[in-house]
Amino acid sequence: MKNLxxxxxxxxxxxxxxxxxxxxxxxxxxxxxxxLAYKAHGNNLRFLxxxxxxxxAGFGLMYYVHRVQFKYFARLSLILIWVAAxxxxxxxxxxxxxxxxxxxxxxxxxxxxxxxxxxxxxxxVIYVARVLAQKRDQLHDFRNGxxxxxxxxxxxxxxxxxxxxxxxxxxxxxTFLMMFLAGVPFKHMSKIFIAGFGLIVAIIVVGExxxxxxxxxxxxxxxxNAMNDDSDGNYQTKLAKYAIHEGGIIPKxxxxxxxxxxxxxxxxxxxxxxxxxxxxxxxxxxTLVLLYLILLFRTIKLSVNNPKMSAQLTALGLSxxxxxxxxxxxAVAVSLFPTTGQPLPMVSMGGTSTLFTCLAxxxxxxxxxxxxxxxxEHAASDQPNNQVMPA
Amino acid sequence: MNLDGRRITIILIVCVIxxxxxxxxxxxxxxxxxxxxxxxxxxxxxIPLYPPRGIIYDREGRMLVxxxxxYNLMVVPKKVQPFDTTSLCKLLxxxxxxxxxLFAKAKARGEYHRPQLLVEQITPADYAAIxxxxxKFVGFYAESRTLRVYPQSxxxxxxxxxxxxxxxxxxxNNYYTKLEYxxxxxxxxxxxxxxRGVKGIKYAFRDNVGNIxxxxxxxxxxxxxxxxxxxxxxxxxxxxxxxKLMQNKRGCIVAIEPKTGEILAMVSAPTYDPxxxxxxxxxxxxxxxTNDPQKPLFNRATQAQYxxxxxxxxxxxxxxxxxxxxxxxxxxxCNRGIxxxxxxxxxxxxxxxxxxxxxxxxREVMHKVVEGNRDxxxxxxxxxxxxxxxxxxxxxxxxxxxxxxxxxGVKTGNVPGVEFYDKWYGKEQWAFSTIYSLSIGEGxxxxxxxxxxxxxxxxxxxxxxxxPHTVKQIGIGGKPKDDFLVRYDLGIDTAHFTTVVxxxxxxxxxxxxxxxxxxxxxxxxxxxxxxxxxxGKEDHAVFICFAPKEDPKIAIAVYTENAGFGGTWSAPxxxxxxxxxxxxxxxxxxxxxxxxxxxxxxxxx
Numbered sequence: 001m002k003n004l005x006x007x008x009x010x011x012x013x014x015x016x017x018x019x020x021x022x023x024x025x026x027x028x029x030x031x032x033x034x035x036l037a038y039k040a041h042g043n044n045l046r047f048l049x050x051x052x053x054x055x056x057a058g059f060g061l062m063y064y065v066h067r068v069q070f071k072y073f074a075r076l077s078l079i080l081i082w083v084a085a086x087x088x089x090x091x092x093x094x095x096x097x098x099x100x101x102x103x104x105x106x107x108x109x110x111x112x113x114x115x116x117x118x119x120x121x122x123x124x125v126i127y128v129a130r131v132l133a134q135k136r137d138q139l140h141d142f143r144n145g146x147x148x149x150x151x152x153x154x155x156x157x158x159x160x161x162x163x164x165x166x167x168x169x170x171x172x173x174x175t176f177l178m179m180f181l182a183g184v185p186f187k188h189m190s191k192i193f194i195a196g197f198g199l200i201v202a203i204i205v206v207g208e209x210x211x212x213x214x215x216x217x218x219x220x221x222x223x224x225n226a227m228n229d230d231s232d233g234n235y236q237t238k239l240a241k242y243a244i245h246e247g248g249i250i251p252k253x254x255x256x257x258x259x260x261x262x263x264x265x266x267x268x269x270x271x272x273x274x275x276x277x278x279x280x281x282x283x284x285x286x287t288l289v290l291l292y293l294i295l296l297f298r299t300i301k302l303s304v305n306n307p308k309m310s311a312q313l314t315a316l317g318l319s320x321x322x323x324x325x326x327x328x329x330x331a332v333a334v335s336l337f338p339t340t341g342q343p344l345p346m347v348s349m350g351g352t353s354t355l356f357t358c359l360a361x362x363x364x365x366x367x368x369x370x371x372x373x374x375x376x377e378h379a380a381s382d383q384p385n386n387q388v389m390p391a
Numbered sequence: 392m393n394l395d396g397r398r399i400t401i402i403l404i405v406c407v408i409x410x411x412x413x414x415x416x417x418x419x420x421x422x423x424x425x426x427x428x429x430x431x432x433x434x435x436x437x438i439p440l441y442p443p444r445g446i447i448y449d450r451e452g453r454m455l456v457x458x459x460x461x462y463n464l465m466v467v468p469k470k471v472q473p474f475d476t477t478s479l480c481k482l483l484x485x486x487x488x489x490x491x492x493l494f495a496k497a498k499a500r501g502e503y504h505r506p507q508l509l510v511e512q513i514t515p516a517d518y519a520a521i522x523x524x525x526x527k528f529v530g531f532y533a534e535s536r537t538l539r540v541y542p543q544s545x546x547x548x549x550x551x552x553x554x555x556x557x558x559x560x561x562x563x564n565n566y567y568t569k570l571e572y573x574x575x576x577x578x579x580x581x582x583x584x585x586x587r588g589v590k591g592i593k594y595a596f597r598d599n600v601g602n603i604x605x606x607x608x609x610x611x612x613x614x615x616x617x618x619x620x621x622x623x624x625x626x627x628x629x630x631x632x633x634x635k636l637m638q639n640k641r642g643c644i645v646a647i648e649p650k651t652g653e654i655l656a657m658v659s660a661p662t663y664d665p666x667x668x669x670x671x672x673x674x675x676x677x678x679x680x681t682n683d684p685q686k687p688l689f690n691r692a693t694q695a696q697y698x699x700x701x702x703x704x705x706x707x708x709x710x711x712x713x714x715x716x717x718x719x720x721x722x723x724x725c726n727r728g729i730x731x732x733x734x735x736x737x738x739x740x741x742x743x744x745x746x747x748x749x750x751x752x753x754r755e756v757m758h759k760v761v762e763g764n765r766d767x768x769x770x771x772x773x774x775x776x777x778x779x780x781x782x783x784x785x786x787x788x789x790x791x792x793x794x795x796x797x798x799x800g801v802k803t804g805n806v807p808g809v810e811f812y813d814k815w816y817g818k819e820q821w822a823f824s825t826i827y828s829l830s831i832g833e834g835x836x837x838x839x840x841x842x843x844x845x846x847x848x849x850x851x852x853x854x855x856x857x858x859p860h861t862v863k864q865i866g867i868g869g870k871p872k873d874d875f876l877v878r879y880d881l882g883i884d885t886a887h888f889t890t891v892v893x894x895x896x897x898x899x900x901x902x903x904x905x906x907x908x909x910x911x912x913x914x915x916x917x918x919x920x921x922x923x924x925x926x927g928k929e930d931h932a933v934f935i936c937f938a939p940k941e942d943p944k945i946a947i948a949v950y951t952e953n954a955g956f957g958g959t960w961s962a963p964x965x966x967x968x969x970x971x972x973x974x975x976x977x978x979x980x981x982x983x984x985x986x987x988x989x990x991x992x993x994x995x996x
Binding site for chain 1: 397398401402405406408409411412413415416417419
């Protein structure tokens with residue numbers, strides 16, 4: 001055990017945060033799953049073991065990945081971006097249809113399904129980071145500097161969009177943020193912003209007139225419902241609010257959440273209100289927010305010390321991705337945001353998406369590890385030279 | 392390019408978002424609670440628990456109305472999964488079209504997700520066969536209900552019936568749901584609140600797929616409280632005998648214990664078995680009874696408003712004695728020029744005028760009451776003043792009122808007064824000569840048989856009555872409603888009653904109009920009446936009486952439509968009932984009378 005801990009590289013804080021998140025996940029899922037397990041003839045250990053195995057596998061993957069040097073990911077992304085694009089097309093055409101959303105691909109033989117968009121998110125972040133780093137001297141030139149960055153973003157997001165609007169929008173925002181961090185001038189940023197806004201308007205116009213894409217109606221309803229608090233369609237969010245209120249500041253305690261009986265998906269999309277019900281808003285709600293913030297701030301702090309700009313941008317992009325995803329999930333639960341299917345990273349029982357989250361954290365750890373080895377030498381004092389070094 | 396500046400911006404934005412979350416969390420938990428009810432309404436379900444209805448016993452403790460468990464087959468169309476339609480229809484003995492029609496109706500009303508009633512009131516025997524198959528039909532389930540049963544099969548209108556709540560009843564009352572049952576008439580309606588008990592509530596949660604969960608909620612379940620049992624005033628044996636005597640006749644009987652106002656029997660003929668209006672046959676039988684030309688659902692005892700005929704002469708006598716218009720010794724010529732009469736008499740005093748039911752005598756009696764020379768200039772104005780006094784006295788007998796009784800739907804009858812005739816003829820266009828037919832209980836005077844019997848009670852009590860009522864004890868060993876512990880005193884001198892009672896005694900003695908009906912060994916005081924009908928139809932036979940003369944135990948009014956003389960057709964019914972009630976049996980000497988009544992058939996008249 002001690003050996004293993006010594007072999008553990010990378011930032012201990014991020015490891016701890018990840019560990020706590022998965023601990024919360026196992027406790028909450030075990031409690032929330034009981035109704036689902038009841039329907040599956042009473043064996044709730046089966047679900048717990050399945051989820052536990054996924055987390056163990058995730059940690060294994062994380063451990064393996066965090067020992068790989070970042071440069072290999074950067075190079076791999078050149079190929080994997082094409083793989084991601086092909087998988088997305090495949091999912092759109094042949095994927096499992098759930099509520100008109102072709103999001104899933106079945107992996108042959110092992111009986112698991114995964115969302116290619118989960119995979120594409122990570123690949124795109126790495127790819128964009130790499131291109132941004134390469135073009136960092138030309139970013140003031142829109143055509144030669146910015147457009148090469150935009151092309152993969154538009155293609156990948158465009159492929160995700162028909163089946164999963166929220167993921168596409170989130171991914172576009174994250175890459176937009178990365179461009180901002182990489183130093184794309186404000187005039188170009190505003191152009192991109194206006195273009196993105198125009199795209200949304202176009203989707204609305206096309207959706208209203210032709211009814212295409214098929215999920216347009218769902219998107220519209222969810223947004224309308226989110227704005228209209230009294231709407232009957234707000235079934236999920238009303239129940240989520242009920243659960244949050246039941247939790248209160250002094251909670252009911254683990255294993256007592258009654259909302260699992262009526263809250264849709266208390267073990268995945270709606271796990272946040274369920275955790276609040278069982279652990280209270282302070283112990284459950286705010287702790288979770290803080291854990292994600294620590295992950296983000298720790299990444300921001302440590303990634304600077306990686307000499308490669310592409311690595312820095314990747315770490316920031318991935319941690320933003322996790323945090324934004326978490327915040328969107330929480331925002332849905334507290335009715336600040338329209339209903340979307342974003343799980344709470346590391347916490348929701350999400351099958352293979354847990355593996356992709358672990359992959360992302362593994363990469364973050366790998367990037368931060370580069371500094372970890374030299375941390376003692378540079379001491380705790382602020383380095384005057386926190387600038388990005390040439391790649 | 393300063394990357395740190397941009398980093399700080401983003402860190403700040405993230406922090407702001409995090410703070411917004413925290414604020415929102417507290418807002419949801421502490422400040423806002425309106426949505427909480429909405430969420431509760433979505434998931435929490437109140438399942439009503441129906442209590443058994445109170446049981447009704449007669450005054451001797453015989454069970455008159457009790458409950459029987461039946462099952463209603465319900466279906467929630469939205470939950471139904473494909474099933475074997477033919478076998479379900481066979482099982483429930485319905486047509487496939489019944490199911491599709493119900494589903495279509497539910498859809499049209501937007502109640503597709505709510506329970507719908509498919510088959511009503513399945514007997515326990517039938518349900519046993521259904522229940523073992525029911526699991527095959529997802530979305531169908533049975534709900535137990537209780538139904539009324541009438542072991543004695545008597546007193547249908549007295550006891551009343553229970554039926555599905557009507558839209559107007561549903562609107563008027565927030566206790567019920569649309570699928571509940573409510574007392575529709577008689578005791579069932581008047582004592583609905585006591586009999587129904589208190590519904591309980593079971594709070595349950597519905598999960599996201601609509602299954603009911605047993606769940607500890609904030610609210611505690613409430614057990615149903617059974618309805619209160621009632622002891623009614625009816626004597627079931629008397630009621631049964633009354634119904635038997637009235638077979639093949641149209642009319643009614645009201646029997647009251649004078650001292651207490653307790654209604655011992657109330658028969659409206661033709662009658663029907665109350666069990667006909669229970670269960671799945673109710674709808675069909677209700678239609679049959681409604682369309683029956685003899686109107687069995689019409690409670691003649693309380694809703695029929697008849698001209699009282701000669702029995703009204705009793706009230707006239709007491710009124711005239713009270714206002715001092717006559718004395719018992721006043722003699723009047725039987726002048727048959729203005730108004731007809733019968734029998735051989737010519738110059739009776741009050742007592743004999745009652746015994747002979749002398750029409751000219753009572754015409755003159757009322758004449759003396761109404762025209763008192765109070766306004767010497769105009770006999771029209773004089774009549775107005777006189778009629779007001781007369782009306783006030785007549786109303787003291789309870790005529791024109793509902794008698795404060797507890798029977799739903801009682802009619803009040805009519806005591807015509809000044810206002811009535813002013814409207815009819817015009818002001819000062821009428822005098823006593825216009826309205827004299829009132830004097831012998833004809834004309835515009837209308838009374839119900841219940842009021843006639845109440846008058847008999849008043850005379851039996853020599854001046855007072857307790858409002859007639861149908862329930863003796865609310866809860867076994869309980870009291871009646873407070874209204875029925877009150878005496879209404881008429882303010883008429885007891886001495887006046889003595890004259891009238893003596894006369895009524897002679898009515899059942901040789902020479903009286905009902906002497907043939909008199910039973911052996913019991914002193915019955917009565918008065919006959921024969922109400923004329925327009926259009927050549929046979930007269931209505933009327934009789935009121937009480938017995939024994941001293942310390943009366945029972946007062947009876949009998950009204951037989953289109954039968955003929957009151958003394959011939961109604962008096963025997965009353966005296967037989969008295970015998971039955973006081974002696975518990977019919978004497979040999981009365982058997983010929985009993986046979987005569989039982990064999991009589993006036994339905995086709």
